[in-house]
Amino acid sequence: MDIRIAPQMSVMDKLKILGDAAKYDVSCSSSGSFRKNDGQGIGNTVAAGLCHSFGADGRCISLLKILFTNECIYDCRYCVNRCSNDVPRASFTPDEVCELTMEFYRRNYIEGLFLSSGILYSPNYTMELICETVHRLRALHRFQGYIHIKAIPGADPLLIQRAGYLADRMSVNLEMATAEGLRAVAPNKHRKNILKPMRQIQNGITENKNEITLYKHAPHFCEAGQSTQMVIGALPESDYQIMSVAESLYDKFSLKRVYYSAFVNVNEEKDLPALVGGPPLLREHRLYQADWLLRFYDFRVDELLTADRPNFNTAIDPKADWAVRHLECFPVEINRADYHLLLRIPGVGVKSARRIVAARRFGSLTFEDLKKIGVVLKRALYFITCNGKMMYPTKLEEQYIVRSLTYQNQMGRGERLPFMTDGTTYRQMSLFDMAGFDDVRKVVSI
Amino acid sequence: MMATVRIAGKEIYLFMEEKYLICEDSLEGIFTGIYDAYALREGHKHVHIQVGEEENLRLFATYMHILPDPVKTEKVAETLKARLGEHVYHSICRAAASCYPDKGEAVYKTVVDALTAGSGSRVMENLRNAYVARCFELARFTANEAHFEIEFLRFQELVDSETAKGGVLFARIGPKNNVIPFIMPHFADRLSIENFMVYDENRKLFGVHPAREEWYLVTAGDAFVLKDPVYSEKEESYQELFRAFHRTIAIKSRENRKLQRQMCAYRYQDYMMEFQQKG
Numbered sequence: 001m002d003i004r005i006a007p008q009m010s011v012m013d014k015l016k017i018l019g020d021a022a023k024y025d026v027s028c029s030s031s032g033s034f035r036k037n038d039g040q041g042i043g044n045t046v047a048a049g050l051c052h053s054f055g056a057d058g059r060c061i062s063l064l065k066i067l068f069t070n071e072c073i074y075d076c077r078y079c080v081n082r083c084s085n086d087v088p089r090a091s092f093t094p095d096e097v098c099e100l101t102m103e104f105y106r107r108n109y110i111e112g113l114f115l116s117s118g119i120l121y122s123p124n125y126t127m128e129l130i131c132e133t134v135h136r137l138r139a140l141h142r143f144q145g146y147i148h149i150k151a152i153p154g155a156d157p158l159l160i161q162r163a164g165y166l167a168d169r170m171s172v173n174l175e176m177a178t179a180e181g182l183r184a185v186a187p188n189k190h191r192k193n194i195l196k197p198m199r200q201i202q203n204g205i206t207e208n209k210n211e212i213t214l215y216k217h218a219p220h221f222c223e224a225g226q227s228t229q230m231v232i233g234a235l236p237e238s239d240y241q242i243m244s245v246a247e248s249l250y251d252k253f254s255l256k257r258v259y260y261s262a263f264v265n266v267n268e269e270k271d272l273p274a275l276v277g278g279p280p281l282l283r284e285h286r287l288y289q290a291d292w293l294l295r296f297y298d299f300r301v302d303e304l305l306t307a308d309r310p311n312f313n314t315a316i317d318p319k320a321d322w323a324v325r326h327l328e329c330f331p332v333e334i335n336r337a338d339y340h341l342l343l344r345i346p347g348v349g350v351k352s353a354r355r356i357v358a359a360r361r362f363g364s365l366t367f368e369d370l371k372k373i374g375v376v377l378k379r380a381l382y383f384i385t386c387n388g389k390m391m392y393p394t395k396l397e398e399q400y401i402v403r404s405l406t407y408q409n410q411m412g413r414g415e416r417l418p419f420m421t422d423g424t425t426y427r428q429m430s431l432f433d434m435a436g437f438d439d440v441r442k443v444v445s446i
Numbered sequence: 447m448m449a450t451v452r453i454a455g456k457e458i459y460l461f462m463e464e465k466y467l468i469c470e471d472s473l474e475g476i477f478t479g480i481y482d483a484y485a486l487r488e489g490h491k492h493v494h495i496q497v498g499e500e501e502n503l504r505l506f507a508t509y510m511h512i513l514p515d516p517v518k519t520e521k522v523a524e525t526l527k528a529r530l531g532e533h534v535y536h537s538i539c540r541a542a543a544s545c546y547p548d549k550g551e552a553v554y555k556t557v558v559d560a561l562t563a564g565s566g567s568r569v570m571e572n573l574r575n576a577y578v579a580r581c582f583e584l585a586r587f588t589a590n591e592a593h594f595e596i597e598f599l600r601f602q603e604l605v606d607s608e609t610a611k612g613g614v615l616f617a618r619i620g621p622k623n624n625v626i627p628f629i630m631p632h633f634a635d636r637l638s639i640e641n642f643m644v645y646d647e648n649r650k651l652f653g654v655h656p657a658r659e660e661w662y663l664v665t666a667g668d669a670f671v672l673k674d675p676v677y678s679e680k681e682e683s684y685q686e687l688f689r690a691f692h693r694t695i696a697i698k699s700r701e702n703r704k705l706q707r708q709m710c711a712y713r714y715q716d717y718m719m720e721f722q723q724k725g
Contacts, residue, residue, distance in 0.1 A: 015687055019694040037635045039658070044636045050597045051709070053720060055696035058705025065695060100687070103680075106615065106640060107601045108633075109688045109720075145636075264699050278699055358571035365574065372579045 009090055015100070017090040021070040021081050022116055024266075025173075025229070026259040030062045030111035030146040032224030033168040041142025042106055045168060045224075049146075050111050063114035063148060064104055068092055068129055072118030076175075076186040078234055080266040081118045091120070094133040102141050112146030112168070113137065119152065127155035127163065134166045146224075151201065153193040160197050161221075164204050169224040169256070172198050174249075177242045181235040185272070195253075201226045202253050225256030232287060233280040234263040234272050238310035243290055243301045250294065260287045285417065286312040293319060296350050297343045315406050320346040323383060324398045330383045331390060335364045347380030367391050378408065462492045464507040469550055471497045473542045474514035476550050480557055481518035482510075490558045495550035530560055531567045540585040540592075543624040549584050556581040591621050592628040598714045599629075601642060602685075603678040615642035616675055619717055626653040626663065634661045645672065685719050692720040 031049030051060035069091035070081045080087065097115070104110045115134065120126050130149060137143045149167040151160050164170055172194055176182040179191040201222055208221035228249065230242060246258040262279035265272055290312065293299040297319070304318050305311070313321045323330065323346050332345055334356060342353040355373045359365060367386055371377060381391040382401045394400070450457050465488070469479035479495040486493060500509070527535045541553050555577035560569035565578075573579045601615035615637070619625075626646050630653040633642065637655070644653040650670050655661040715721040 012687060012690060016690055016694050019691045023695050023697055037638045039638050042637055042639060046632075052597050053692060053718065054706045054710040055692060056703065056706060057696045057698075057700040058702040058709060059696070059700075060709065061692065061695060064691070103684050104688060106637060107603070107684065107688075108599055108617070262700075264697065281700070355571070355573060358568070359573045361568070362565065362572045362574055369574050372573050 011096055011100070014090045014092055014096070015066070017088055018067045018070060018092060019065070021118075022065045022067045022114070024080070024261065024264070025065060025114070025116055025150075026261045027114070027148065027169075027171055027227050027229065027257070028060050028062045028065065029169075029227075029257065030148075032256055033146060035144060035223075037144055041144055042102070043112075043144035045112075045144075045146050052108065052110055062111045063146065064101055064110045064112070065114040066092070066097070066116075068097070068115060068117035068126070068133065069120050070118045071120045073121070074119055074186070074188040076189065077267065077269050077272065078175075078185050078231060078263070078265075082267070085267065092133075094129070094136050097133050098137045098141055098143075101137060101145075102143060105143070105145055110145075112148070114148040116150035117152070123152045123154035124156050124159065127152045127159040131159060131162050131166065134163070138166055151197040153189065153197060155197070157197075157200055160200055161204060164201060164221045165219050167222060169226060170201050170222050171227045171229070172201075174228045174230050174245070176235060177230050177237045177245045178235075181237060185234065198226065198228070198253050198255075205254070225254070227255060227257040227259060229259035229261055231263050232260045232284050233275070234265075239283070239287065239290075239312050240301070240305040240307065240310035242287060243294075243305060246291060247294060247301045258291060260284050260291070282314055282417070283312075286314070286318060290318045298340055315409070316402065317346075319344075320379065320405060324401050327396055327398060327401075330396060331385045332383060333385050333388065334370065335360055335387060345380055345383050347376035347378070347383075349374075379405065464504065465493045466500065466504075466507055466509045467493065467495050467512050468499065468509055469495055469497055469512045470514045472514060473539060474516065474519045475512070476542050476553055477519040477522040478515045479512050479550060480554050481515075481522050482512050483554060490555070490562065495554040497547055497550040525561075526557065529566065530569065534560070534567055534570055537570050537585040538581070540588040540628065541581045543588050543627065544584040545622045545624075546584060548580065552577050552580040552584060588623040588625060588628070591623050592625040594714060595619055595621055595625050596629050596632050598710065598718055599644065600717065600719050602675070602719075603681045605676045605678050613641060613678075615640055617642070617644045618647060618672070619644060620647050620713070622648075624649060624651070626651055629653070630655065630661045647672065689720050 028051070029049050030045070030051075031047065033045040034047040035045045037044045049062065051062045053061040055061055067081075069089070070087070071089050071091060072079075072081045072083050075082045075084050097113070101110070101113045105112070113134070115130055117126050117130055120129065130152075134147055134149060137147070146169075147167045148169045148171065149163045151163065151170050151172045153172060160170075174194055175186060175189065182189055182191055182194075204221045205225065208218070211218040212220070230245070232242065242260070249255045249258055262281050262284040263273070263275065264279050265275060268274075290299075290301075290304055293304065294301065299322070304322060312318055316324075323344065329341070329344065332341055334342070339353055339357055342348055342356055343350065348356070352370075352373050352375045356365065356370070356375075359369065359373060364387055365373075367377065370380075370386070377391065382394050382396070382404065384390070394404075452458075465486070467479045467483055469475035476495065476497065483490065483493045483495060503509070523535070526538060538553055538556065541549055541556075556569060556575075559565050559572060559575050559578055560567075565572045569578060570582055573582060599617045599619050601617045604614045604616050606613055624646070626644055626649075629644065633644070634655050639657050640655070641657045642655050645651070646653075650666040650668065652664040652666060653661060654664055710718075
């Protein structure tokens with residue numbers, strides 16, 4: 001067999017090549033699994049997940065995200081590791097992966113391992129290598145931290161099952177939102193082959209839950225569920241198509257997460273968009289916002305988008321966009337509205353809504369109280385009343401509210417985007433930016 | 447106590463005198479203060495708890511110095527746990543570990559709202575009360591900071607001077623709040639078979655965990671100066687490996703330093719070896 005691996009490559013060189021090759025996989029989460037240490041080895045998992053560092057692009061580094069090898073027999077046009085690309089190739093040995101994981105983990109650099117791979121020789125051969133590595137980590141090194149494994153489409157179901165018992169989370173990448181899209185860019189991949197392991201993992205998780213109800217100490221199968229990712233902006237799919245696919249993945253495949261990845265034209269493919277302004281970050285951001293609305297705010301895709309309006313408004317976020325088009329639901333009385341209606345108010349999140357419901361048991365709330373609770377009043381004030389009164393006299397009129405919300409944005413005081421709207425990620429300092437300094441990454445519940 | 451003046455042979459009541467209980471800056475200090483405030487039996491409106499010395503003394507106020515007392519502390523802790531539940535008790539402990547001096551008053555008045563005004567185990571939801579809102583805010587700040595330290599602290603492997611082998615893990619942190627008591631349980635579970643130490647250089651406080659044993663705190667005293675530790679042979683190479691990984695994993699066309707700084711503030715980056723430029 002043709003072996004292209006430089007035999008004396010150091011672990012450092014391999015890590016550089018195989019870390020670089022894995023960076024376009026978005027998933028970094030280490031959440032969903034809760035396991036205490038058994039006193040025999042190192043490691044545990046935390047339900048909310050932990051991010052141990054942040055890269056220069058502001059994305060979290062939670063897991064040691066690497067490919068086992070970047071050798072690949074496939075030729076997908078969007079992928080940097082396709083077989084027709086002339087890039088340096090490398091492969092880890094299982095022991096190297098184990099040692100890196102253990103030593104990084106005990107120094108608190110990482111929360112666990114994310115192991116993916118190019119297809120070496122065949123899907124089965126690759127999946128077996130991955131299983132062997134992770135098995136060694138679990139059995140020999142008694143590692144009890146988080147492990148995320150990529151299921152290789154086309155691998156034997158028995159191998160997928162074996163991986164599921166070793167991993168906390170598994171994922172199969174959908175790559176493109178539509179089957180035609182996938183066919184156009186990845187000639188060796190088929191939608192059917194992707195959905196098959198996804199279904200198998202889903203069924204495995206359901207069966208395992210039943211087993212655990214019966215036998216408390218039954219081994220766990222993919223305790224943290226499964227996820228997938230779609231590339232955004234490589235093909236002319238609409239937001240409506242993408243979100244509908246995401247919704248059906250949540251409904252029909254019980255996925256934990258769907259990730260969206262703004263397309264980066266790594267191969268400078270002529271038929272794929274060149275994206276002069278950089279990757280479509282604003283679009284990606286809107287999709288994530290909508291994704292949150294589906295998972296935590298009880299929204300359905302059909303409420304947010306329709307076939308006539310297939311793309312998200314770039315000027316205001318999907319929730320505010322829904323609110324201004326449904327002014328008949330507003331203003332909402334904070335002291336009386338039920339939890340689900342509170343969730344629909346722009347500027348009120350899951351935590352504020354819960355706190356409002358809890359705090360109003362003690363007496364009626366004022367705007368001052370809402371501020372303490374954490375409601376973003378500059379956005380919410382158009383949509384709420386406290387004891388029948390609005391905060392300021394405002395018009396309940398679509399044009400007026402949209403203008404006010406977007407005016408705030410122009411002044412740099414409105415919606416906080418993680419980058420400039422033209423796609424660049426820096427911005428000149430101005431007086432108004434000072435308001436953004438108190439930005440907090442996330443509020444950890446107590 | 448009433449403040450009075452005598453005018454033309456008549457005693458006239460002016461106002462209630464404010465009472466300030468000055469407590470030590472610790473959980474023990476604050477809990478002893480709460481015990482003594484209740485023991486005064488003068489209601490709670492004009493009684494205040496203050497942590498550390500007051501610089502601007504008030505007119506018409508009396509100051510009482512409270513020495514931390516383990517028996518009183520235990521009584522208060524047991525009462526809070528029994529009547530408010532573990533969840534509220536932990537929130538109160540976190541607020542008491544805050545770096546802000548108004549924490550004593552916030553915690554005290556929150557306890558009053560729970561035990562005396564009757565909000566009970568739901569007290570942390572009563573955000574209309576300004577003291578409860580403040581206590582909630584302080585507890586959240588400590589909890590968030592503890593969470594960040596759990597994520598961002600970096601262990602380095604030291605050489606054991608007796609065996610000359612590696613093995614002891616050591617981390618240095620500089621948190622605003624006193625977070626070590628809240629992060630040790632996490633690492634004690636995760637790294638149960640390791641010997642490790644976490645050192646808070648702002649408080650000169652060590653959290654120490656001997657392998658397979660219970661963890662404990664050690665105060666080093668104000669005069670303590672940390673000597674440069676001797677790292678194990680492999681330590682440098684793993685740091686170099688992770689630095690390289692940290693660099694490679696970022697996508698060039700998405701570079702966003704502002705976002706990076708928002709997610710991981712400079713004050714944490716200062717203690718993280720991947721942000722220290724080497725080689």
